[in-house]
Amino acid sequence: MADDTSTHACIEISSLCKSYSIDGTREVILSDINLTVHQGEFVSIIGPSGCGKSTLLNIIAGLDEADTGHINVKDVEGDRLGNIGYMQQKDLLLPWRSVLDNAAIGLEVQGFSTKDARAKVKQGIERFGLSGFEDVYPYALSGGMKQRVSFLRTMIMDQSIVLLDEPFGALDSLTRVQMQSWLLEVWELMKKTIVLVTHDVDEAIFLSDRICLLSARPGANSDLLTVELARPRDHSVLTSSEFGQIKQFLLSKLWAHIERH
Numbered sequence: 211m212a213d214d215t216s217t218h219a220c221i222e223i224s225s226l227c228k229s230y231s232i233d234g235t236r237e238v239i240l241s242d243i244n245l246t247v248h249q250g251e252f253v254s255i256i257g258p259s260g261c262g263k264s265t266l267l268n269i270i271a272g273l274d275e276a277d278t279g280h281i282n283v284k285d286v287e288g289d290r291l292g293n294i295g296y297m298q299q300k301d302l303l304l305p306w307r308s309v310l311d312n313a314a315i316g317l318e319v320q321g322f323s324t325k326d327a328r329a330k331v332k333q334g335i336e337r338f339g340l341s342g343f344e345d346v347y348p349y350a351l352s353g354g355m356k357q358r359v360s361f362l363r364t365m366i367m368d369q370s371i372v373l374l375d376e377p378f379g380a381l382d383s384l385t386r387v388q389m390q391s392w393l394l395e396v397w398e399l400m401k402k403t404i405v406l407v408t409h410d411v412d413e414a415i416f417l418s419d420r421i422c423l424l425s426a427r428p429g430a431n432s433d434l435l436t437v438e439l440a441r442p443r444d445h446s447v448l449t450s451s452e453f454g455q456i457k458q459f460l461l462s463k464l465w466a467h468i469e470r471h
Contacts, residue, residue, distance in 0.1 A: 219284065220268065220371060220403055221247040226279030228265055238428040239265050242279075245422055245431070247405060249285065249370075253395060254406045256415035256460070257424030257432070258468050263407040266429070267373045270405065271296045285370045285403070295372035296401075297364045301356040301378045303348040310335075310344040313362045320367065331366055337399070338362040339392065354385040361393070365400060374406040378413065387445060390416055393445065411460050415453060416443060423460065426467045433463055 226243040229236050239262040241275040247253050249294035255263050268274040269281065272290030286293045303312045304321050310331055335341055348356060358375060366371060377393075390413060397404055408414050414421050415437055423433040437456060439447055447453050 218249050218250045221245070221248045221405070222280075222282040222284070223270075224280045226266075226269070226276045226281060228262065228269065228274070228276050228359055240276075241428040241430045243424075243429065243431060245434075247403060249403055250401050251419045252404045252406070253420050253422060254418040255422045255424065256408060256411065256414050256464070257429055258426040258464065259409070260427050261424045261467075262427065262429035263424060264333065264375050266424075267296070267375050267405065267407055270294065271373055282464045283371065293369060295367060295369040297360055297372065297374050297377055299376040301348070301360045303356055303359060305348050308345050308347055309340055309351070309359050311469070312348070312359055313340075313366060316363050316367045333361065334362055334366050337396070338365075347398055352385070353381050354389055357381065357389060358392075360395065365396065365402065369402075371403045371405070374404060376407060376409065379409070385412070386410075391445065392419065399440065411457055412448060415439070415456050415460070416448065417425070421460065423463055432467065435460070 213447040223243055223245045226240060227238065243266065249392060251377070255266065257263055264275065269276055270290070271294050272292070283290055283294065304315070307315070310328055313331045314322075314324070314327035318324060319380045323328070332344070335344060335350070338361060340355070340358055340362065343351070343355065352358070360377070378389050381389060394417060406414070406417060418437050418443045421437060424430065424434065425432045435456070439452060
């Protein structure tokens with residue numbers, strides 16, 4: 211990403227707190243979260259299981275609201291809900307719709323006619339590695355291909371901010387590595403602002419400009435690390451000493467939170 215002086219903050223979160231009533235007891239999930247994401251930046255959020263990472267994405271997307279604190283999304287006009295791209299771990303493809311028609315669903319919801327939605331999706335088919343699969347149904351697709359369809363459906367809607375919640379978590383290790391490289395290519399080409407939740411430290415380092423580390427529940431800011439690895443990146447960087455140092459730092463922080471919890 212370029213220096214902050216040449217970009218602007220498109221997501222600003224300050225003093226955000228969230229709690230839920232669980233078995234009659236009020237439990238704090240997120241505590242005093244502060245985070246700024248700049249336009250065109252790739253930011254990953256990591257932390258121990260149950261620390262509220264997905265809850266934070268839901269709040270950014272407008273699916274949930276914070277109890278206290280402030281969130282400002284400058285690149286979105288009107289409500290956040292429906293104006294921010296959001297892709298979850300499950301592909302959520304409809305089995306009775308083809309690749310082309312699954313990818314067009316979001317555009318149809320936005321008001322595009324079926325014809326216009328399909329025409330727009332066709333423009334992105336090759337970029338997303340789906341040429342020749344337009345008329346194939348989900349049952350005949352591999353896990354990686356299903357995720358490509360989900361990415362196409364999310365990215366084609368022209369939303370400048372995209373939230374990703376463990377999009378590769380269900381894939382085998384080799385497919386996951388291939389999809390990570392592919393995602394970087396798409397991100398660099400389409401210039402989206404991406405916020406990713408992941409449990410995979412290697413994935414966070416490989417993909418991100420910065421990594422936000424949350425503590426164990428209640429999730430709170432622990433560290434915000436800039437990944438000073440040159441772009442463009444390929445998976446040879448995973449064996450570099452710089453990568454190893456970043457990974458060691460993050461793992462030591464994660465284990466410290468887990469042990470204290």
